[in-house]
Amino acid sequence: MTRRTKIPRNLPVPISEAALEMQRRRRAMDGLLGYAQAITIPGAPSAEDADGWLFRPVESGLAAHHRVMLRAIEKCLNLPYGRLMLFFPPGAAKSTYAAVVAPTWKMGRDANTFVLMTSYAATPIIRHSKRARQICASVEYQSIWNCRLREGERAADEWELSNGSHLFAAGLLGGITSSRCDVGIIDDPVAGRQEADSSAIRQATRSAYEDDFLTRLKPKASVILIATRWHPEDLAGSILPEDYDGRSGFIECRDGQHWYVLNVPALCERTDDPIGRKIGEYLWPEWFSKRHWAIYEKRPRTWSALYQQRPVPEAGLRFNRADFIRYPLGRHPNALRKYMASDFAVTDEQRTKPDADPDFSEHGIFGVDLIGDIWITEWWYGKCETDISVPEGVAMARRNEPDNWFGEGGVIENSVGPAIRAEMRKQNAWTLRTILPSSGDKLAKCRAFIGRVNARTVHVPECDWGERLIDMLCAFPAGHDDAFDTCGLIGRGLDLIYEAQEPSPDKPKVIVPLSIEHLEYGEHQAKMEELEARRHWR
Numbered sequence: 001m002t003r004r005t006k007i008p009r010n011l012p013v014p015i016s017e018a019a020l021e022m023q024r025r026r027r028a029m030d031g032l033l034g035y036a037q038a039i040t041i042p043g044a045p046s047a048e049d050a051d052g053w054l055f056r057p058v059e060s061g062l063a064a065h066h067r068v069m070l071r072a073i074e075k076c077l078n079l080p081y082g083r084l085m086l087f088f089p090p091g092a093a094k095s096t097y098a099a100v101v102a103p104t105w106k107m108g109r110d111a112n113t114f115v116l117m118t119s120y121a122a123t124p125i126i127r128h129s130k131r132a133r134q135i136c137a138s139v140e141y142q143s144i145w146n147c148r149l150r151e152g153e154r155a156a157d158e159w160e161l162s163n164g165s166h167l168f169a170a171g172l173l174g175g176i177t178s179s180r181c182d183v184g185i186i187d188d189p190v191a192g193r194q195e196a197d198s199s200a201i202r203q204a205t206r207s208a209y210e211d212d213f214l215t216r217l218k219p220k221a222s223v224i225l226i227a228t229r230w231h232p233e234d235l236a237g238s239i240l241p242e243d244y245d246g247r248s249g250f251i252e253c254r255d256g257q258h259w260y261v262l263n264v265p266a267l268c269e270r271t272d273d274p275i276g277r278k279i280g281e282y283l284w285p286e287w288f289s290k291r292h293w294a295i296y297e298k299r300p301r302t303w304s305a306l307y308q309q310r311p312v313p314e315a316g317l318r319f320n321r322a323d324f325i326r327y328p329l330g331r332h333p334n335a336l337r338k339y340m341a342s343d344f345a346v347t348d349e350q351r352t353k354p355d356a357d358p359d360f361s362e363h364g365i366f367g368v369d370l371i372g373d374i375w376i377t378e379w380w381y382g383k384c385e386t387d388i389s390v391p392e393g394v395a396m397a398r399r400n401e402p403d404n405w406f407g408e409g410g411v412i413e414n415s416v417g418p419a420i421r422a423e424m425r426k427q428n429a430w431t432l433r434t435i436l437p438s439s440g441d442k443l444a445k446c447r448a449f450i451g452r453v454n455a456r457t458v459h460v461p462e463c464d465w466g467e468r469l470i471d472m473l474c475a476f477p478a479g480h481d482d483a484f485d486t487c488g489l490i491g492r493g494l495d496l497i498y499e500a501q502e503p504s505p506d507k508p509k510v511i512v513p514l515s516i517e518h519l520e521y522g523e524h525q526a527k528m529e530e531l532e533a534r535r536h537w538r
Contacts (some may be wrong), residue, residue, distance in 0.1 A: 021143075028105075028144045032074040034066060035105045039140050041096060042131040053300030054383035063284050064275045065264050072262045073102045073150060073224065076211050077183065082222035083259040085236055087309040089266040090228055092283065098226050099128045099187045104135045106183055107165035108145030115167045116181035116216055120191040120205070127155050128187065129169035133159055138257075173204060176212040184217055187226040189235045205235050229311045232478055239309065243477060246310060248274040266293055266307040269383070271358060279358075279383055298464075310479050318443070319473045323453050329461035332375040336367030340402040340431070341489035342393050343482045344386060346415040360482040361389035364469075365400045366490045374452055374490070375459045379469060381483070390419045391427075398429035405431045406489040410438030436492050442477075446484060449491030 027034030062070075069086060088094040103115045119125035133156070135141055137149045147163040158178075160166045168178040172189055189209070191467035195201045217223070227236045237244075239253045239262070248263045248269070268277040277283075282293055297303050305311035345359040363377040378400065380392050397405055409415055413435050424430055452458050453473075460466045472483035 018535045025144050029109070032077075032102060032105050033062075033070045034096065035144070036062065036066075036070055036101050038144065039101070039104075039135055040138065041101060042134045063287065064163045065092060065283060068264075068275050069094065069097055069262065070102075073098055076158040076222050076224060077102065077106050078223065078258060079255070080220040083257050084223070085225045085227065085240075085259050085261045085263075087227055087229060087236070087261070087263040087265075089264075089283065089307040089309075091288070092264070095128060095187050096131075098224055099125070099185050100131045100135070102224070103167060103183065103185065104132050104141065107136070107161055107167065108141065108147060108163070110182075111147075111163040111165060113165040113183065114181045114218075115165070115185065116176070116178055116213075117167065117169045117185045117187065118176060118185045118189075119440070120172060120189050120195070122157070122169070122174055122422060125169045125171065125187060129159075129167060130156050132167060136161060137160060142435050144459045148324040157179065172208050172213065176216055176217060180216055180218045180221075182218055182221050184213060184221060184223045185226070185233070186213065186224070188228070188231045189225075189229065193230060196234055202231065202233055202235075202238075204240050206238055209235055216422075223531060228306050229309045231307055232475070234311065245479060246270065246490070247272065263309050265309050266296075266303075269308065301467070301471065304468075304475075310475065316448050318446070318476060319453055319470075321470055321474055323456050323458075324470055325456060325459045326462050326466070327375075327459050328461045329466070332367060332377050332459070332461075333369045335370055336375060336377070338365055338367045338377075338400050338402040339490065339493065340365050340393075340397055340400065341486050341493070342405065342407055342482065343485040343489065344389055344407075344412050344416045345383065345482065346386065346412050358383045360480055361386075361393075362482045362486040363389075363396050364483075364486050364490070365396065365402065374460060376466070376469070379465045381465070381468075386416055386419055390416060390423050394423040394427050394429050397431045398427055402431060404493065405433045406437050406493045407433060408438050408485070408489060409435045434493060436489060442481060442485065442488065446488030446491055449487045452491065512535075 024038045028038035029035075065088070067371070069088075071085070072084060076084035086094050086098055099117055099263060103117065106113060107113045107115060117125050117129060119128075131369050133149065133153075142148045147161050147165075149158045150162050153159040157169045166179075168181075170176050170178065172186065186209070189205050190196045223253070225236060225239075227234070229236060231237060239255050239259070241251065241253060244251070246263055246265075248261055250258050251261050253259050262274055264283060266283050268279050268281045268283075271279065273279075282288065282290060293307070294338075296307055340363065342363045343361065345361045360381045360383055363380040364376060367375040369375060378396060380396060382392070393405075407416075417435075420433070449458075460470060469483050472480065473487065476484045
């Protein structure tokens, strides 16, 4: 007969509650993710507290990107010389978990840990210090780590726990004179757009990072850089490699260190998205609706930098934003001789590496006016297979009836040429195509178009795709270069472009008989005659 252990009746709490409490503590000690779920996280300041010392609990639970973020932070804190960059859009709670929750976990778990936190100014980072201190003063925290806020601690910028762990918060540009730290956290080193565009402030920030912040690190110390990207050469950009393309993972940077970069834009643009989204899916849909993101998508430069972590300067390496002439969409001259260029997303890398981030396919219509200026009148782009991009291109050619459609030879033409000819037959849309050589570097192939822009002879409409096009061109060589390549095709075909002529009101324009190149398509001559009958000058 098995004897049963009698359960005392006078326990202070029910056994079920005691078991849950022990489980909470074990999970908190096992890892940062469990810890974040085991404590009350301070959020916005309490309205009843005029001095800003009390904070209401955060209103949202852990989302998918929070879990990925917390795991990356924990790995960084456990790794000697750990280096972590966190790129998230505003409102993603990156500061809450990386600059409030994470340091308190490290300080409680590892006695005598010194944490240095800094930002572009003292005010925002001291606010995070207050939130972290509120966690450490809670009963929940003390029950997990068996330590508490040291008696008599009153300062907001510097305080200590009973286990010897210490936190110091200060502005990056104000001078850091603390003791050496085991963990260094930089949260938002850039105050805003004006500061980001100032080369003097960017240099001052970089100098403060190198001369003040890095010199405060102990051997094997971990560093976490929390940023919303403002400029290609902001602090994060000055550390990242020059050809950084938005990928996540361990990256060898210009400072000689291997940083783990966690880049999570508002709208997914990569197949290797770190939180497993598909292209076109927004971040945190259970918290932010599409309507929320749409407010910011209407400002392309802000959207590209702050929300997509793809910053674009006013002046790019080869293009200056001010050199593009803007015009209202649809208000281009009537007397335009139209040409088309396309860059298809077909590369050897994508054939051999199915998981590689796909390029964009891009189609553009370029009109040449009476004095030789170029007017970009229509644009299409998409990350898709050729069964979508080819019909879209042919449909654009059918709508605009360009004199010539420029494409690039080599692997691209070998892949899409037969599909384009088949689609022309299907849509009954015949256009002369000129295939340009694929040899040479990208910059050399775009020099002619760059010269047109620098001469202020290129007109781009005021619309979403027009803003995106300028962003892409100014960002080169960072990010995707497909729009750059498409414009380069037009530049290389400048010797084929003639100034448009006013159409005669009483005598229709006579089309020169078609060249032998059309016959290479293997189509019947009747199709060629039909093309001549349909085409007209605008």
